[in-house]
Amino acid sequence: MQLSKARIQEHNQPLLASHQLRLNLLSEELSERGVAVRDLIQRLVDFQVAIPSWALGTGGTRFGRYAGVGEPQSLEQKIEDVGLLHALNRSSGAISLHIPWDIPENAAHIKALMQEHDLAFDAMNSNTFQDQRDQQHSYKFGSLSHTDAAVRKQAVEHNLEVIRYGEELGSKALTVWLADGSSFPGQRNFRTVLQNTYESLREIYAALPADWKVFVEYKPFEPYFYSTVIQDWGTSFLLANKLGDKAYTLVDLGHHLPNANIEQIVATLLMEGKLGGFHFNDSKYADDDLTVGSIKPYQLYLIFLELVHGMDDPQTNNPPISYMIDASHNLKDPLEDLLQSVEAIQLAYAQALLVDKQALEAARADNDVVGAQEILQNAFRTDVRPLVREAFRQAGGALDPLGLYRKLDVRRQLYDERGVGIATGL
Numbered sequence: 001m002q003l004s005k006a007r008i009q010e011h012n013q014p015l016l017a018s019h020q021l022r023l024n025l026l027s028e029e030l031s032e033r034g035v036a037v038r039d040l041i042q043r044l045v046d047f048q049v050a051i052p053s054w055a056l057g058t059g060g061t062r063f064g065r066y067a068g069v070g071e072p073q074s075l076e077q078k079i080e081d082v083g084l085l086h087a088l089n090r091s092s093g094a095i096s097l098h099i100p101w102d103i104p105e106n107a108a109h110i111k112a113l114m115q116e117h118d119l120a121f122d123a124m125n126s127n128t129f130q131d132q133r134d135q136q137h138s139y140k141f142g143s144l145s146h147t148d149a150a151v152r153k154q155a156v157e158h159n160l161e162v163i164r165y166g167e168e169l170g171s172k173a174l175t176v177w178l179a180d181g182s183s184f185p186g187q188r189n190f191r192t193v194l195q196n197t198y199e200s201l202r203e204i205y206a207a208l209p210a211d212w213k214v215f216v217e218y219k220p221f222e223p224y225f226y227s228t229v230i231q232d233w234g235t236s237f238l239l240a241n242k243l244g245d246k247a248y249t250l251v252d253l254g255h256h257l258p259n260a261n262i263e264q265i266v267a268t269l270l271m272e273g274k275l276g277g278f279h280f281n282d283s284k285y286a287d288d289d290l291t292v293g294s295i296k297p298y299q300l301y302l303i304f305l306e307l308v309h310g311m312d313d314p315q316t317n318n319p320p321i322s323y324m325i326d327a328s329h330n331l332k333d334p335l336e337d338l339l340q341s342v343e344a345i346q347l348a349y350a351q352a353l354l355v356d357k358q359a360l361e362a363a364r365a366d367n368d369v370v371g372a373q374e375i376l377q378n379a380f381r382t383d384v385r386p387l388v389r390e391a392f393r394q395a396g397g398a399l400d401p402l403g404l405y406r407k408l409d410v411r412r413q414l415y416d417e418r419g420v421g422i423a424t425g426l
């Protein structure tokens, strides 16, 4: 289904007066605090976060999946779903594909559909963590790190194939996430598997088009429980450095051991100009892939603060970051969940933009611990929802994307069109 501009206007109309009132009040207060409100809203309008194709269906857990209703059954339908999200919030204008789940049979047709929905292709994702039908070698004991050169070759070739699909579509990056690891001490020689991984990645890197990047994603455990070859940001950073200028680290919020200081990792990678990709989600225990901002919104805000301050710093030599939501679960309507996630990201971004950098640096220089904390908390405790709504509106979206989605009973319409079934994906 397509959502017309007229339908969005019609939705916004009755909400406008009260929205304007709240926005004016907040703008006045923020102006007094020295915030350039108009510029801030423009930055929110410009911010885009990609949606992964696998978040559009009901997600998997280790224990199984429940069929959702109206889930997309083809790449075209996934694009339509992201198009719908983007029409509602104008902040999710890109899709990230996964091969082999999203093989484009006809690239020209897919590109035309993308244009129709005003969408771009984010990074392409390869998959060497599942065996596919007709695959010669199994990845049960690893892929790019495997002890058998034939398996490594197959995994490298798969990544080259993903690059080729991405080139046809106009993507500019490849994300490599490896499940490779071990579940028992002694199972693997740590040095050998890391060296194998590096050499395999080097072959993939050599095949990257000149204007492409490769993002190396890390994760401490799962699916294996004793060791993972690319376990942490240090290992990813090491590989990215050895590979060269087109290789970057990708931070996925769920891929850290409990209580890791992710904002500090972000700052370090930015300092080195090596933060390439970012996967948003939230978690209580591990890689829970829950709705962004649902568990630790203060952490999300602190991360955004590092992103904003790091990227705004003229000393920083980091390319624009590829932002993506990487969430997938069982309980919610996936589109509603993604609307919540995008809003949470925009809220954290807006709060980070409120922070007076100069005042913060002055407090730091004075070792004014309380003062610095107050500056951070004042921004976090500001209700910035009117700013985010205004950004949605100015960009041509709905003042209340989730409200409109529910009012239109979108899921029911998708069910009528598509029926019951599980989308391809995790």
Ligand code: PSV
Binding pocket: 125, 126, 177, 217, 219, 252, 279, 287, 326
């Ligand atoms: C598995 O943990 C994972 O969620 C990674 O975060 C990847 O980004 C994603 O799957 C898709 O490959």
Ligand code: MN
Binding pocket: 177, 217, 252, 279, 326
């Ligand atoms: Mn991820």
Ligand code: MN
Binding pocket: 252, 254, 255, 287, 326
């Ligand atoms: Mn993950």
